[in-house]
Amino acid sequence: MTDITGVLAKADANLDASLERLFDLVRIPSISTDPAYKDACRTAAEWLVADLQGLGFTASVRDTPGHPMVVAHHDGATPDAPHVLFYGHYDVQPVDPLSLWETDPFTPSVRELSPGRTPGRKVITGRGTSDDKGQLMTFVEACRAYKETHGSLPCRVTVLFEGEEESGSPSLKPFLTANAEELTADYALVCDTGMWDGETPAIAAGLRGLVGEEVVVTAADRDLHSGMFGGAAANPIHILSRILAGLHDETGRVTLDGFYDGVEETPTQIKAAWETLGQTAEKMLGEIGLAIPSGEQGRSVLELIWARPTAEVNGITGGYTGEGFKTVIAAKASAKISFRLVGQQNPDAIRAAFRDYVRARIPDDCSVEFHEHGGSPAIQLPYDSSLLNTAKSALSEEWPKAAVIIGMGGSIPIVGDFQKMLGMESLLVGFGLSDDRIHSPNEKYDLQSFHKGIRSWVRILDALAAAR
Incomplete structure (x- = not known):
């Protein structure tokens, strides 16, 4: 196992520069669903390629019938290092209605939340800060910290960034089919997910x-x-x-x-872990103006939305x-x-x-x-998967509270595509929060999510390499 003390210190020292790079990417209005922003989407892809090339990746813009893909490769520290495919998307949702934004959506900044919400809590503002530019840059910056400290990466890394996720990913499946051999790895890392709360990281084991x-x-x-x-x-x-x-x-x-x-029934120990999260039907429904639980009787609200x-x-x-x-x-x-x-x-x-x-x-x-x-079909990793447990331990070292294994009520199509088309399981780890306002005016990403997200990927890459 690599000594990551220096890598984590480098990530801390780089934070201001990491933010400036994220700001540069957020300033590019890469709205995939609007043809008026076609050139901006290409600009975002080219920006990412240049940034990855600066880290020693072999990176290129790959044309598709729609917006381009970004594909990059980097060797691992040893010939037998595990191979991971990291996926994210650089395109963003439209900003309408613009009048509801408190700041310009493509002029990112760091600011404190309004008094009375969470005093002292700093957030990064702008469209795409949480979904998904801030998320994908946590991984890129983790790689940067590793390279600047040790001159290499602990894992062999392939990067796939697409530019059509917010418009249905029409080019993705044909691209995966045409480039299956190049993109296949030991497993995929997907960052388009979130935390349980601001102190508790989460790994999604299942998608309905x-x-x-x-x-x-x-x-x-x-x-x-x-x-x-x-x-x-x-x-x-x-x-x-x-x-x-x-x-x-x-x-x-x-x-x-x-x-x-x-x-299948959810394992008893997993349901017990979910009970410790403190979510109840009354609490969840109360936030949306309801009070009486629906669905299968005798099931907790988290079991209903994650596992039934x-x-x-x-x-x-x-x-x-x-x-x-x-x-x-x-x-x-x-x-x-x-x-x-x-x-x-x-x-x-x-x-x-x-x-x-x-x-x-x-x-x-x-x-x-x-x-x-x-x-x-649904996607389900075994709850006792060594991949999950390795990442869980790594995340728990970084955050105030231990990581939890959760389900997800919705679907992320790319995860199914990786499984069906490339034969890869996916590790779903992200650092978004429920109040990030993705797809809405005033999108934000917590500064802590960005900073500790970088540190988390440092730990995960190191743990995956050590577990080989």
């Missing part, structure tokens, strides 16, 4: 999968007068409402045949929904439903079970059609 379905029920061949046909003609809104209501039983479980195939599958109705359309009133029986009714998956649930099987369930409840003189809206 997703199945999206749109269902359209058709009854009569036209909208009907509810006085002339009400009570006699089938009403597709009634039909669809009954179908959707039947997706859950009285205990909150999903009723589809085989829905829980592949769902769901069926949620995301939208319903049918009949007259404009101003005023219209007494009509609609000819059609539609709904959009999403299923969040965990464990080994099969997206194709879930989709088929849902369609069978719906078809069995459609009257003979009515019809139904379905429209697919994507599907992906």
